[in-house]
Structure formats: structure tokens, C-alpha cells
Amino acid sequence: xxxxxEGGIPFPPSxxxxxxxxxxxxxxxxxxxxxxxxxxxxxxxxxxxxxAYRNPQLVPTKRQWIAESIYGxxxxxxxxxxxxxxxxRFAPYLTTLFCFILLTNLFGxxxxxxxxxxxxxxxxIVLAVISYVLFIWVGIRKHGAGKFFKNALIPPAxxxxxxxxxxxxxxxxxIVRPVTLALRLFANMFAxxxxxxxxxxxxxxxxxxNSIAVKSVSVLSWGMAIALYFxxxxxxxxxxxxxxxxxxxxxxxxxxxxx
Amino acid sequence: xxxxxxxxxxxxxxxGLAAIGPGIGVGLIFAAYIQATAxxxxxxxxxxxxxxxxxxxxxxxxxxxxxxxxxx
Amino acid sequence: MAGDKTPPDRDPQGAGAxxxxxxxxxxxxxxxxxxxWLVDRWLHTGGIAIAVGLxxxxxxxxxxxxxxxxxxx
Numbered sequence: 503x504x505x506x507x508e509g510g511i512p513f514p515p516s517x518x519x520x521x522x523x524x525x526x527x528x529x530x531x532x533x534x535x536x537x538x539x540x541x542x543x544x545x546x547x548x549x550x551x552x553x554a555y556r557n558p559q560l561v562p563t564k565r566q567w568i569a570e571s572i573y574g575x576x577x578x579x580x581x582x583x584x585x586x587x588x589x590x591r592f593a594p595y596l597t598t599l600f601c602f603i604l605l606t607n608l609f610g611x612x613x614x615x616x617x618x619x620x621x622x623x624x625x626x627i628v629l630a631v632i633s634y635v636l637f638i639w640v641g642i643r644k645h646g647a648g649k650f651f652k653n654a655l656i657p658p659a660x661x662x663x664x665x666x667x668x669x670x671x672x673x674x675x676x677i678v679r680p681v682t683l684a685l686r687l688f689a690n691m692f693a694x695x696x697x698x699x700x701x702x703x704x705x706x707x708x709x710x711x712n713s714i715a716v717k718s719v720s721v722l723s724w725g726m727a728i729a730l731y732f733x734x735x736x737x738x739x740x741x742x743x744x745x746x747x748x749x750x751x752x753x754x755x756x757x758x759x760x761x
Numbered sequence: 762x763x764x765x766x767x768x769x770x771x772x773x774x775x776x777g778l779a780a781i782g783p784g785i786g787v788g789l790i791f792a793a794y795i796q797a798t799a800x801x802x803x804x805x806x807x808x809x810x811x812x813x814x815x816x817x818x819x820x821x822x823x824x825x826x827x828x829x830x831x832x833x
Numbered sequence: 834m835a836g837d838k839t840p841p842d843r844d845p846q847g848a849g850a851x852x853x854x855x856x857x858x859x860x861x862x863x864x865x866x867x868x869x870w871l872v873d874r875w876l877h878t879g880g881i882a883i884a885v886g887l888x889x890x891x892x893x894x895x896x897x898x899x900x901x902x903x904x905x906x
Contacts, residue, residue: 657897657900657901658900659896659900663893663896666865666889666892666893667893667896669864669865669868670861670864670890670894670897671897673861673863674856674857674860674861677860678859679856682852682856747849748852751849755849809902810904811903813850813854813902813903814898814899814902814903816854817857817858817894817895817899818895820855820858821858821891821894821895824858824859824862824891825887825888825891828862828866828887829887832880832883832884832887833880833884
């Protein structure tokens with residue numbers, strides 16, 4: 503239960519506010535607003551790309567041009583740039599990942615939706631696990647399991663310092679990478695939503711004060727909320743881009759040939 | 762009899778003091794990189810290894826500061 | 834520099850490099866600090882083993898960063 507300030511406003515916001523109730527009373531606890539939003543995001547992406555490629559023409563129509571621009575950005579700017587000529591294989595996955603994360607991030611900013619599924623750690627964890635399995639799988643398929651782990655774990659160093667370095671390499675490649683991928687996306691979305699809640703609800707809480715001086719500070723609080731809203735738009739774009747770029751970077755590292 | 766006493770978390774104060782040096786150090790390193798790249802943009806690719814090595818060594822001291830706060 | 838593909842080295846440049854450096858630093862300290870903590874509990878050295886572990890992890894991490902990201906000729 504949220505702690506209510508005077509006047510019945512749920513201030514300050516806490517982690518409990520992120521545990522939403524089920525959409526169906528008493529049954530299906532997993533069917534919350536977050537689940538519905540993820541389904542909506544998937545449906546929007548599928549429908550948009552199918553509809554944009556309904557009748558592909560050589561001189562693209564406007565909707566085809568938008569879809570091609572998105573795919574071109576992910577393919578040229580990320581896949582080819584980071585992975586090289588083998589990157590075209592990964593361009594569809596990277597485009598989908600980018601669009602999905604961008605859409606779910608932006609859900610936190612659309613009125614009436616106002617929460618991003620990525621502010622629940624579960625969804626970034628799944629995305630990070632997929633990227634993690636991807637770069638290990640790709641590396642094993644290209645180099646063979648033994649050679650891949652040998653390249654990944656044994657740094658170029660004299661033999662007597664290797665016992666010091668191999669645990670660090672293992673930890674930093676196989677544990678830190680997926681954890682930070684998930685945690686970076688989750689923390690940005692969670693903190694952004696939290697800070698918007700603080701300033702918006704804080705404005706209402708300040709409005710419930712007695713003196714007129716404190717009441718007028720609530721306008722400042724809402725002004726900050728508007729400014730931070732624009733920051734959140736930038737953060738949403740940036741976090742989607744960073745996730746995709748890091749995934750591409752890990753795939754490139756797995757595919758790279760040894761000197 | 763105590764002539765002077767510090768109450769509260771001495772580790773946090775220690776970390777705060779320990780973070781002054783690395784803070785300035787990291788700023789100097791990146792400032793040097795930016796200036797060098799501004800003077801001669803072609804050198805940016807050559808100097809980037811030194812950027813990361815310098816950052817690592819300076820940041821090591823800051824991380825030691827925060828770690829020792831928990832150890833001792 | 835059209836057509837200038839990045840050389841097939843394992844070092845991430847750009848976005849990956851900063852995170853790699855931080856990952857090595859924190860990861861090295863965590864791994865060997867944990868080992869140092871275990872040794873400390875075993876030998877009851879009163880914190881010295883943890884400090885040794887932390888510094889060893891830090892040295893290893895800086896060495897790895899110098900090797901991986903310091904692509905000096």
C-alpha cells in the first residue's frame with residue numbers, strides 16, 4: 503500500500519508503486535498492464551512492418567521509406583559499422599531489438615500509458631539473456647567451443663600472471679556483460695519514471711500545504727517535471743541505441759579472428 | 762576526556778576525501794585528450810589507448826577508496 | 834576514409850571501450866576481493882587479506898586494460 507501524505511496523495515513514490523495489479527480481478531496475476539503493453543508493442547511492430555512492405559516499389563512510398571530508414575539505420579550504422587561485412591546477418595535482429603526497446607521505452611512517456619515495461623527488471627533480463635546467448639552461440643559456431651573460450655578467457659600475458667587474470671576475464675566477459683546490459687536499461691527506465699513521479703506528485707503534495715508560499719513552489723515542481731520529461735525522451739532513445747550498439751560490439755568481439 | 766570527536770561514518774568521510782584526487786585526475790586526462798584531438802584531429806586514433814590506460818590507473822585509486830571504506 | 838573497415842581485433846573501440854575498462858576494474862576488484870575475503874575468514878588476518886585481494890585484482894585489471902585497450906605498437 504502506498505504511504506499517503508496529507509491530502510491522500512501517494513507521495514513519496516516507492517518501489518511498491520511499480521507492482522501493478524492484475525487486469526482481471528482475482529485471477530491471472532501475470533496479466534498486468536506491463537504484459538498488455540509488451541503485447542501491444544509486438545503487435546504494433548509486426549503490423550507496421552508488414553503494412554509498410556505491402557507492395558514494395560523501387561521508388562519507395564512514404565511508409566516504405568520510413569521502414570527502410572529504420573532498417574537502414576540499424577544495418578548501416580550499427581551492424582555493418584561494428585561487425586563488418588558479416589554484420590548483415592544480424593541486421594534484422596538488431597533492428598527488431600532497437601525498435602522494440604525504443605517502443606517500450608517511449609510507452610513510459612505517452613499519456614495514459616505512462617509506464618514502461620522496461621522499468622520491471624524481468625523484461626530487460628530476457629533481452630539481455632537473448633543477446634548473451636547470441637554472442638556466445640555465434641562465437642562457438644564460428645570458432646568451435648574450445649577455441650572460442652580459449653580466445654575469450656586467456657589474455658596475451660606471460661604465463662605466470664595468467665592465474666591472476668583469467669578469473670577477471672571470465673567475470674568481466676561472461677558475468678558483467680549480461681548483467682550490465684539488463685541493469686543499464688532497467689535502471690534508466692526505473693529511475694526516470696521515479697523522478698517524474700516525484701516531481702509530479704510532489705507538486706500535488708506541495709499544493710496541499712497551508713501557506714501560499716509553499717503552494718506556489720508546486721509550479722516549480724511541475725516545471726521541473728516538464729523539463730525532465732524532455733530528458734526522458736532523450737534517455738529513451740539513447741538507451742535503445744546503447745543496448746543495440748553493445749550487443750553488436752559483443753557479437754563483433756566473438757566473431758573477430760585472433761591475431 | 763575527548764578533545765575532539767568525529768561522529769557518524771568515518772568511512773564515508775574518508776571516501777569523500779579520497780575521491781578528490783581521482784576526480785581531478787580523470788578530468789585532466791580527458792581534457793588532455795580533447796585538447797590534443799582539437800589541435801590535431803588525426804591523432805585521435807593514436808592517443809585513445811593512452812586515454813583508457815590513464816583513466817584505468819586513476820580510477821583504480823578512486824575505487825580503492827570506496828572499497829577500503831567497507832573493508833576497514 | 835571510405836571503405837576503411839576496422840581491423841579485426843578483439844578490442845572494442847568507442848562505446849564499448851569505456852564500459853570494458855570499468856568492467857575490468859570493478860570485476861577485478863570484486864573477484865579478487867571476494868577471494869581475499871574468503872582467505873581472510875580462513876586465516877583471520879583482520880582485513881589485510883581483503884586489502885591484498887583488492888589490490889591484486891586492481892593490478893590485474895589495470896594490466897588487462899593496458900593490454901586490451903592500449904593497442905600500442
